[in-house]
Amino acid sequence: MASLSERSSARILVTGLEGFTGRYVGAELRHAGYEVFGLSSKADGDTDNLVDLLDANALAQVVEKIRPQAVIHLAAIAFVAHGDTDAIYRTNIMGTRNLLSALASLPERPARVLLASSANVYGHAQGCEGPLDELTALDPVNDYAVSKLAMEYMARTWAERLPVLFSRPFNYTGVGQSPQFLIPKIVDHFRRGERRIELGNMDVWREFADVRAVAWAYRRLLETHNEQDTFNICTGVTYSLREVIAMMQEIAGYSIEVSVNPAFVRSNEVQRLQGNGARLQARIGMLPSYSLRDTLRWMYQAPLSD
DSSP, X not given: OOOGGGSTTXXXXXXXXXXXXXXXXXXHHHHTTOEEEEEXXXXXXXXXXXXXXXXXXXXXXXXXXXXXXEEEEOOSOOOTTOSOHXXXXXXXXXXXXXXXXXXXXXXXXXXXXXXXXXXXXXXXXXXXXXXXXXXXXXXXXXXXXXXXXHHHHHHHTTTTTSOEEEEEEOOEEOTTOOTTSHHHHHHHHXXXXXXXXXXXXXXXXXXXXXXXXXXXXXXXXXXXXXXOOEEEEOOSOOEEHHHHHHXXXXXXXSOOEXXXXXXXXXXXXXXXXXXXXXXXXXXXXXXXXXXXXXHHHHHHHSOTTO
16 A cells, blocks of 8 residues: 555545644644545534534535545544533444444545544553553543543444554643643633632643644654554653643743632542553654643743634
């Protein structure tokens, strides 16, 4: 199979193109010379291809029209605390299955189908010490994580018909991410000059990669090949929320009072989520280097319209 990067103006389908990650992935692909197509479930999305992933017939018609040579499937309900459990499972599992069915029916199937899973599938990773690699036992502890793991198992049944890859991104952030997520919430408080913030459990450690590095990794996963099919998208560096607050106080030039709101403390909270990116690095090379401080400053200084 010829490398995707060798195909002139290859057509790439990005589901969720109008979303936070999708906007950066689309820009990364266009900059590299690819022709990018998106699917949107919203009338005000950034694409003319308006379709619901749960409408299998309509989805098949749109996919037939585009005939993508590669796919990055980002569309999902990605907020762990999302209130509609049924929607999480329907969108993340059946929406993905409908997409795979449509792709498998094409006269010429895509060269790569990259499905975005989540590092949340590792959960507490019982018995594992140190960074989590792709062979770590899976132990999802919430509906979002279970839906992503079920999606992986379902998608593997299509492996003989489609060249499926899985990414398991650890936490990442950047300009444009919804304030319902932790880092944008913290940055937004400082941008507005708030003097107090309520958070959940302060004694957790997470990676906070830059969305631009994640977008680069997705492109490179389409362009490269080896025998592995599952890749952590991670930096291997974790930060506590206290460290994040301290960085933002330095960037903004003032201190903020932090209080713990019990309503924001999740049951079964994973204390530390740290990835081992050796397999990813062996395939695509080193991720672009963005320090968390640089990412936070970028977010803090972004125009308010973003």
